[in-house]
Amino acid sequence: MTTFFLFVLIMLSILILVYLYRVIQGPTVFDRVLGLNGISTKSIILVVVIGTVYGREEMFVDISTGYALLNLVGAFAIAKFLEQRGTP
Amino acid sequence: MKSSFPKQFIANTLALFSVWLILSGRYDVSHVVLGFLVSCGVAWLNTGYSHSPFHDFPWGRLVLYGPWLLLRIVESSLHVTKLILNPALPIEPKLLTYRSHLKHQGAIVLLGNSITLTPGTITVEVEGNQLMVHAIDKASGEDLTSGRMEQKIAGMFQEGKGHE
Amino acid sequence: MVVIAIALILIGLFFLVVAAVGMVRLPDVFTRSHAVSLTDSLGAFCVLVGLSLYQGFGINMLKILVVLALLFLLNPVIAHATIRAAYRAGVKPQAEEDQ
Numbered sequence: 465m466t467t468f469f470l471f472v473l474i475m476l477s478i479l480i481l482v483y484l485y486r487v488i489q490g491p492t493v494f495d496r497v498l499g500l501n502g503i504s505t506k507s508i509i510l511v512v513v514i515g516t517v518y519g520r521e522e523m524f525v526d527i528s529t530g531y532a533l534l535n536l537v538g539a540f541a542i543a544k545f546l547e548q549r550g551t552p
Numbered sequence: 553m554k555s556s557f558p559k560q561f562i563a564n565t566l567a568l569f570s571v572w573l574i575l576s577g578r579y580d581v582s583h584v585v586l587g588f589l590v591s592c593g594v595a596w597l598n599t600g601y602s603h604s605p606f607h608d609f610p611w612g613r614l615v616l617y618g619p620w621l622l623l624r625i626v627e628s629s630l631h632v633t634k635l636i637l638n639p640a641l642p643i644e645p646k647l648l649t650y651r652s653h654l655k656h657q658g659a660i661v662l663l664g665n666s667i668t669l670t671p672g673t674i675t676v677e678v679e680g681n682q683l684m685v686h687a688i689d690k691a692s693g694e695d696l697t698s699g700r701m702e703q704k705i706a707g708m709f710q711e712g713k714g715h716e
Numbered sequence: 717m718v719v720i721a722i723a724l725i726l727i728g729l730f731f732l733v734v735a736a737v738g739m740v741r742l743p744d745v746f747t748r749s750h751a752v753s754l755t756d757s758l759g760a761f762c763v764l765v766g767l768s769l770y771q772g773f774g775i776n777m778l779k780i781l782v783v784l785a786l787l788f789l790l791n792p793v794i795a796h797a798t799i800r801a802a803y804r805a806g807v808k809p810q811a812e813e814d815q
Contacts, residue, residue, distance in 0.1 A: 468722065472725060472729065475729055475732075475733075476732075479732055479736045482736040482740060483736065483739060485740065486739050486740065486748075492745060492802070492807055494745045494805075494807060495745055495748065497798050498745065498748055498749055498752055498795075498798055501752060501791075501794055501795070501798065502735070502739065502752050502755065502756075505752075505755065505756050505760060505787070505791065508760075508783065508787065512764065512767055512780060512783065513763075516767055516770065516771070521771065521776040521779070521780070522577050522775070522779065525776070525783060526779075528783055529575070529782070529786060532783065532790060533786075533790075535790075535794070536790050539794040539798065540794075540797055543798050543800070543801040544797075544801070546801050546805055547800070547801040547804050547805060549805075571782070574775070574778050574779060575779065575782065577775050622761075625757050625758060625761075626758065629754055629757070629758045632738075632750060632754050633731070633734050633754070636734055636737060636738040636741065636742070636751065637734065637737070641741060641742075643747060645744075645746060645747055645809060647809060664796070665789075665792050665793075668792035668795055668796050669753070669757050669788065669791075669792045670753075670757075671750060671753050671754040671757060671758070672750060674746070674749055674750060674753060674796070674799055675799075676799055676800060676803050677800060677803060686746045686749075686809065688747055688750045
């Protein structure tokens with residue numbers, strides 16, 4: 465069972481690398497923001513899977529909840545700032 | 553239209569306390585009492601602003617709406633998956649304006665959230681009851697303009713208003 | 717139960733891979749946001765429901781479902797905020813306007 469979860473973890477890491485390509489490459493700044501949003505969703509899933517591997521779900525689920533809320537605040541701040549400043 | 557203060561206060565307290573019970577995971581006396589006191593305090597500070605869009609929201613009917621929305625999400629996800637995996641990439645992005653007949657503020661919030669949650673359509677701008685929607689191809693756009701989702705939400709809110 | 721959980725996690729991984737492919741292939745911000753919407757709604761749903769079934773019934777299952785509900789509420793809001801910022805800042809979509 466641990467082997468299967470390791471496979472899931474490696475797949476998620478590869479997906480994060482693909483999104484990172486979009487963050488580095490992206491033509492506009494909004495592509496980068498969108499890529500970061502996708503990376504944070506993958507990280508939330510990743511943290512829950514790590515909790516399942518270690519058998520400490522109650523702690524890791526709390527961490528992922530906090531991460532989701534923090535991601536919301538950060539995305540709003542960036543979106544508001546870029547909306548006022550206009551496209552670079 | 554205005555709901556009474558104690559009813560709203562008790563509802564807020566129960567919602568916050570149930571979230572505390574799920575997230576804390578410990579059920580000895582000190583934790584439960586502390587959680588109850590904290591949720592009472594937070595609910596007392598936050599009750600009384602009746603211009604929130606959720607003040608007579610039909611929460612009970614949301615339970616019936618959830619599985620229907622999930623079915624729609626699966627259906628349109630398969631459609632978008634076929635589009636992305638097609639080597640020719642046959643997308644025709646389109647920006648369409650959609651005027652809805654819903655009056656309740658919470659209904660428009662729910663409609664916009666459902667449109668964005670469904671793959672293939674995304675809400676770009678909301679002004680009053682006029683929504684600007686970006687659709688990825690013709691089928692997704694027609695699915696929205698046929699108004700199935702709006703009728704479902706309208707039915708839900710008509711029933712909610714009838715009780716008042 | 718474990719078999720259903722593994723099947724759900726594999727289905728969810730498939731949708732996540734499709735979303736990443738779409739993120740690379742699609743041409744502009746607006747269409748890419750459809751790819752992110754796809755992964756967030758269906759991929760995360762399948763993977764997290766699979767993990768909660770693997771836990772069995774109990775407090776951990778409820779906690780994972782709370783995370784899932786939070787994702788379903790917050791992700792459309794974030795996608796909408798980003799896209800509205802892009803539209804107002806003047807990024808032109810490759811699309812014809814239509815009534």
